[in-house]
Amino acid sequence: MTIGESPARVGSVEKALGRARFGSDQGEPGDLFLVCVRADQAPATIEALELDRALAVPGVVRIFTAADIPGEKLLGIIPVTKDQEFLAENIISHRGQAVALVAAETEGAARKAAQAVELRLSALKGVFDHREALAENAPQVHAGRPNGNLMARRVIRKGDFESALNTCAVVHEAEYTTSFIEHAAMETEGGRAWIEDDRLIIKACTQNPHYDRGDTARFLGLDPDRVRMIQAETGGGFGGKLDVSVQPYLGLAALLLKRPVRMVYTREESFIGTGKRHPFLMKCVTGADSDGRLVAMKMDLSADTGAFASYALAVASRAAVHATGPYYVANVEIDCRLAYTNNPWAGAMRGFGVPQAAMAHEGQIDGIADKLGMDRLEIRLLNALRPGQETATGQVLTQSVGIVECLERLKPVYRTWLSEVGPDSASGRGVGVGAMFYGIGNTGVSNPSTARLEWTPDGRIILFTGAADIGQGSDTVLRQIVGARLNVDPERIDLVRADTDFTTDAGATSASRQTYISGGAVLEAAVALEEMIFSEFEDLMEADRGDLEMAAGRVWVKGSPNGAISVEEIVQSLAQRDIRAVGEGRFDPATVALDPETGQGVPYATYAFAAQTAMVEVDKLTGEVQVKRVAAAHDVGRAINPKCVEGQICGGVMMGVGMALMEEYVPGRHANFENYHIPTIADMPEIDPVIIVEAPEESGPFGAKGVGEPALIPTAPTIASAVGQAVGRPMRHLPISLERVMDAVTGVNDEN
């Protein structure tokens, strides 16, 4: 049995030796190098694009513009909202948008030529604030849209908010804001493309090779069968490598020049040329009875989706669906609107709007607790979802609801820390608590994964999966699932991963879905393969199938291990009849689409739950906040690999520290780590204990759900709660900068 053990991550030896080849390491001598020419002003009309000077730079081979695109000009991850020009044709919609693509013999020549391109722009009136974007007479980011700048909307209605609010003993009303955030995966976007047998082959870092193939083929006017996408080793993603980046450029140049090409974004390009986390404004009214039970909740959420749609529909739905947090609330009124602006586009980033919404629901429940003089953890326990209760979308949760256990197991730690800090804020220290729930997989739509497993006559076991491991560990976990089902050492299983010629679609590495959904597909493939092997054994040995066992590559009738024969023999017997021992699996969690008017439905088949607590220390003279300690309790269903789960949780906590205290991307100001700071090891709190709660999910492989995004979601609200306690005022705006802390300490901008 390998479930619950922690074998070393697949690929970690190669990475430790420096031998892993990432997207940005791809290339061979003689490859052309590609660089985009990007506009530094938006919105604007392109008046002229003069290429002569750039073409005269020695080594330049060709410069492509929108006129060279053979296929569809508009790309985008969600099929109904493809709106992104990867080479702008007439209008620059956001600063940093590409207008031309230089191909040159060397990187130096390509960069020099990119600077020599003369781009003349004529400024247009723009809109850079999502509230202003939805006002009447606001400049339109994309002309001719019936909904104007309103990109996405999600409404949830349950019960009767207005009447219920009138019955409440206590009502809390507040506003929260969050910032644009850069993913800052350590590897910037990069890859290589070449032509082989009249087909285009692209090897690049990505979170979703099958989507990349489809959209790149559309862009180039090719049948998808003529494009092969291979995932290179990918140096982190966090949602930033879900949109295509270098892939269409690589494909365009390789296809039209018939030469191998490579491309690597500089860190500056990665900042200005990729998506961001949506900044949100959240206006909330929450009512509770005198015991602290939540009765009514209204939230008006709005966010800046920038110049292009990307994942906006998903973010709008997710933020709305999760806006009540992991609590039972009978009367709910939620409106979530995402507006186009001329800022860089916002898309998927670890949590799809839920980390932002968590700031609001956790701030609100703290507010109610404070008004009633209740303990902040006890009020969460009182309201936490229990089996049999309904979410805001009317979904009755029947099993695998681990939030109560998360809070219970966190409670002793929280109590100890509270007593260490003391009741008043004079010490400068504070303890906070936060909780979340998170639906695994895409929202209210089919999002299957498929997998294939083969046992070859020469004794190899090969798992073919389209799931992109970007560092989170799906290679390791999927092998463990196969190993556990077939009773073989996972080390024996070879992987063919994320190559569209050899693996079927597993969907995106996003929405914390690969362990649950691709794990489910892989498990089903293993079951199918086992079935085939048992059936052949039965024919060979005339045994009763119900009584068969398999382990370590041998099959026998239960109770008669002496009569075992090897799987190899069975596979060879099949091979003699030209039958390959292959199992195929598919898993698509059951969902019901959300009603457009009421938001009622079953958006996800299962949810992860979590609670965290944090102790902070605030320097009231400088505003500096140090996160001293964090404890995290996460219901993951079943930890297939506890060390990987712990790695995800600690990584999520640190990304949450960044979101809470330091990260705010300002277009035009930030383009590298010189002034956009992400947490270093010096910022790391003691993350202990990490508590893994296992409320098994019936439909998950060995009970597993997911953890990637849940790891991050409670952290920022937990830290905000702790800082709020330390300074004696709620902290509702991220990041909690020195200035914001000092304003709170000195009572400036006091909302209360």
Added chain:
Amino acid sequence: MNLVFEINGSRRSLGNVPCHATLLSVLRDRLGLLGTKEGCGVGECGACTVLLDGEPVNACLTAAWKAAGRNVITIEGLATEGLHPVQEAFVDSGAIQCGFCTPGMIMSTYALLKRSACPDVEDIKSALAGNLCRCTGYKQILDAVRAAAAKMDRTHDDEVSGG
């Protein structure tokens, strides 16, 4: 210019190295030593950390000519065979997720453990504060550094090919 230096234990002579070339570009583009990564190009992330005469430097900020006549060790030169104890500790501790920061992180750790056999948490944090990681939250990296310290202390097998 002509650049002569010792890289991972071998003396190399490279012609036509531009005066403005960085050590990073020489390692990656001329020598094909792709284990050393470029994460930011401005000396902020530490992904390009290599040892120059035993001291950790950001190869992206180091002019190639500064390596002339000196000794450079990259991630490829750390282990004489198999894995170096620091590499082994990173694998065993789960300190490697996407792995892009790993070569730089391992070189900084090796440099730390060469000068301080038994570093405390503050020493480790100070030595690795210039190496960014976006995946792990650093906890398992901290575990790995401690485990590596114990391994190196035990084995005394801390000599590397050029070291």
